[in-house]
Every structure is written in structure tokens, then in C-alpha cells.
Amino acid sequence: MALHFELVSPEKLVFSGSVEQVDVPGLEGDFGVLEDHAPMVATLRPGILTVHLSDGAQRIVVLGGFAEVSEKGLTVVADLADSVEDFDKSLLATHIGEIEQKIQKTEPGSELDKLVTRLDHFREVDRHLTGTAMH
Amino acid sequence: MASLKDMRVRIAATKATQKITKAMQMVAASKLRRAQAAAEAARPYAERMEVVLRNIAAGAAGSDTAPKLLAGTGKNEVHLLVVATGERGLAGAFNSAIVRLAREHVAKLQSEGKEVKIMTVGRKGYEQLRRLYEKQIVERTDLRSVRTIGYANASDIASKVIDMFNRGEFDVATLFYSRFKSVIAQIPTAQQIIPPKFEGEAPQGPVAAYEYEPEEEEILAELLPRYVATQVFRALLENNASFYGAQMSAMDNATRNAGEMIRKQTLQYNRTRQAMITKELIEIISGAEAL
Numbered sequence: 001m002a003l004h005f006e007l008v009s010p011e012k013l014v015f016s017g018s019v020e021q022v023d024v025p026g027l028e029g030d031f032g033v034l035e036d037h038a039p040m041v042a043t044l045r046p047g048i049l050t051v052h053l054s055d056g057a058q059r060i061v062v063l064g065g066f067a068e069v070s071e072k073g074l075t076v077v078a079d080l081a082d083s084v085e086d087f088d089k090s091l092l093a094t095h096i097g098e099i100e101q102k103i104q105k106t107e108p109g110s111e112l113d114k115l116v117t118r119l120d121h122f123r124e125v126d127r128h129l130t131g132t133a134m135h
Numbered sequence: 136m137a138s139l140k141d142m143r144v145r146i147a148a149t150k151a152t153q154k155i156t157k158a159m160q161m162v163a164a165s166k167l168r169r170a171q172a173a174a175e176a177a178r179p180y181a182e183r184m185e186v187v188l189r190n191i192a193a194g195a196a197g198s199d200t201a202p203k204l205l206a207g208t209g210k211n212e213v214h215l216l217v218v219a220t221g222e223r224g225l226a227g228a229f230n231s232a233i234v235r236l237a238r239e240h241v242a243k244l245q246s247e248g249k250e251v252k253i254m255t256v257g258r259k260g261y262e263q264l265r266r267l268y269e270k271q272i273v274e275r276t277d278l279r280s281v282r283t284i285g286y287a288n289a290s291d292i293a294s295k296v297i298d299m300f301n302r303g304e305f306d307v308a309t310l311f312y313s314r315f316k317s318v319i320a321q322i323p324t325a326q327q328i329i330p331p332k333f334e335g336e337a338p339q340g341p342v343a344a345y346e347y348e349p350e351e352e353e354i355l356a357e358l359l360p361r362y363v364a365t366q367v368f369r370a371l372l373e374n375n376a377s378f379y380g381a382q383m384s385a386m387d388n389a390t391r392n393a394g395e396m397i398r399k400q401t402l403q404y405n406r407t408r409q410a411m412i413t414k415e416l417i418e419i420i421s422g423a424e425a426l
Contacts, residue, residue, distance in 0.1 A: 006179075006183065008179045008180040008183050009180060010177055010180050010286040010289075010365065010368055011173075011176055011177065011180075011286070012176040012177075012179075012180075013176070013179040013180075026348060027348070027349060028348055028349055031348075038346060039344065039345045039346065040345055040346035040347070040348060041187065041190075041191060041345045041346075041347055041348070041354055042347070042348040042349075042354075043348075043349065043353070043354055043357055066187060066354070066357075066358060066361075068183075068186075068187045068190070068345075070190070075183050075186075075187065077180060077183050077184050077187060079286070079361075
């Protein structure tokens, strides 16, 4: 119970406190952060961040941002962060719609690749959320 | 001299004005509370962002590959001033204080022979700056229709700024806004955002050697535009809180002035009324004595 974790979004400080472990959706794959992790900086992809507390886990939807691990702990600076229950799913649909439109207009190239990856990320979040809602 | 009826009408008009200013004061007070809460809620994000960027920047500063947004273009010729003001007036010196600061800045830069470009955010700043610097204003953003300022508004403005920077249209960008200190104190502030200039002391001790995932350059390329957007967002929120603070105290003053005017006018009205009564009495008495 020693990792200090802070999650901030532009609108507010979403989470601040000591936790066991945090699973962060990194751009190049998920990674877990425990106490005394080596200092690192990573970009996030839209995904689900899991906070492991001593009495269970909390799942939070984050839409892009950064994670910084230093000796002080883990700081996640997210563009948007909402717990899975509070998350507005219509937002996801708008994002997906927007990206799909952009893909239509974009010429093949690295820009298109980026958009397609981004779309995949959003779709995955969507699948995940609808999946949990069903059971 | 004005007749009694005229005076009554004038007192009624002053009272009506006082009611309006009182109502505006109360509206500003309640909006201030929300604006202040929003500004305070956004602070942790901006602060953490600054810490993260600062740590990374300390590592990247020396290298030649540091992105231009961080290191600057190496020139100091063309300045972009982003002037954020309110959309409405009736807030004391709020808008003009920001504009004045920007104007001083422009004068200073021009005397040094630099080129100045201006981007206004908010209607009032545009109207005031247009008179002097019509040609320098390259872009204006109106937030009139925006009910609550969101991160999206700020990131729109930031992306405009960054696009201009990438096209090489300016070397240094400075943001002007009013920092909210308290209801009675709002401080017009100029903050350099490109290249970023950090306030206060550099982080203490040796900077941790970070591992980067993905590469450092890629992270910086993502982080820097976001940093600009965050600073703009913070400026907008601080401005919003400052605006209502300024409006509240301006309307408080106006209400008090109106009260004072009503008191004076009522006194004059009563005096005049009594003088007339006395005059009539004297006329009646002297008429009776003449008989």
C-alpha cells in the first residue's frame, strides 16, 4: 500500500492516494505500476485504467494523456477520466464517428495508420464497456 | 428649478437603476462561486502537467533534436500576443486592465523593432485593440456563445496558435489574461507559452533518468501541444473567475453609489417640498392679515 497515485483531468483531480498497483493502458501496451517502479514517461491510449486498492479494484476510463512515474509515485495526466459507471458512452460514439469520417478523407500514409489505430482503441473501449454492461 | 414631479421621476429612475445593479451583483456573485470552483479544480492538472514537462524538458534541453515548441525557433523577431478578455463589459477595469498590459507590451516590442501579431480571445479585447492595432490582429475567437468553458475551447485556440507556429509565422507567443487572486484583486498577467518559460525554481536535485515509451521525441511532440492547450485553458478559467469577481465589486460600488444618490435626491426633494409649503403658508397668513 505504498504507491502514491494521482489521476488528474483538465476539469478536476480525479484520484489521489495510496494504492497497491495501477494498470495503465500505454500507447505501446498495458503496463502495471507497483511501488518503487523505475522512473518513466509514457503516452496513453484511450482505454481502461485499473486501480488496485487493498479492498478491491476501481476501473476508470481514460481518453489519452500521459503517465509519469517518478520517485514520488505515479501521476496520470489524462484528457478525460471518468469511472466506468459515470462514463458517458455517447461520447465514445461521437469520437468513433469523427475518426471514421477523418479516415474517409485521409490519404494512405502514416497519418491514416495513426487514425486507424486510434479508432481501434476507441472500439476496444466501447467493446469493453458494453461487455461489462451485459452481465 | 425642477418641479416636484420631475424630482420624483428622477428618484424613481435612480431606484430602478439600483435594483438592476443589485441584481447584477448577485448574479455575478453566484456565477463567481462556480467559476472559482472550476478554476481551482483545473489547477492540479496544469500543475502536474508543468512538472512532467519540466522534468522531461530538463533532460531534452541540451540536445539538438529538442522540438521547436520547446526550444523556440532560435529567433526573437516576431511576437504573437494572445489576449484573452471577457465577452461583456460592466466589470470595472477588468477588460481594460488586460488590454492595457497588452498595449504596453506591444509598445515595448515595437520600440525594440520587433514585429507584433495579435490574436484576441473574447469580444471586448478585440473591440478595444482594433482601434489601435487593426493591422496586427491576425485572428480572433469569440466565446460569446459558449456557456461553460471546456477544455475543447482551449484546445481549439491552442491548435490555431500551434498551426501558426508550425507555419513559421511567429517566434514567441505570450498569453495575456487576468489571474484571479481574490474577489477584489485580479492581476493582469503576461505569460510566455512558446517556448515555455517556467515560473519559480527549477526542480531540486538530480533529475531522474526517465525511460520513455514511446520515444522521447514522440512524447514531447504530444505533450507540448497539450501543454499549450492547458495553459490556455487555465487562462480562460482564471479570466472567467476574475471577470465575475471584477463585475461583482463593480456592481457593488454602483449599488452603493446609487444609494448615495437616492439619499441626496430625496433630501433635496423634501427640502423643496417644505419650502413650497412654507411659502404657501406665508401667502395665506399675509393674505389674512391684510383683511
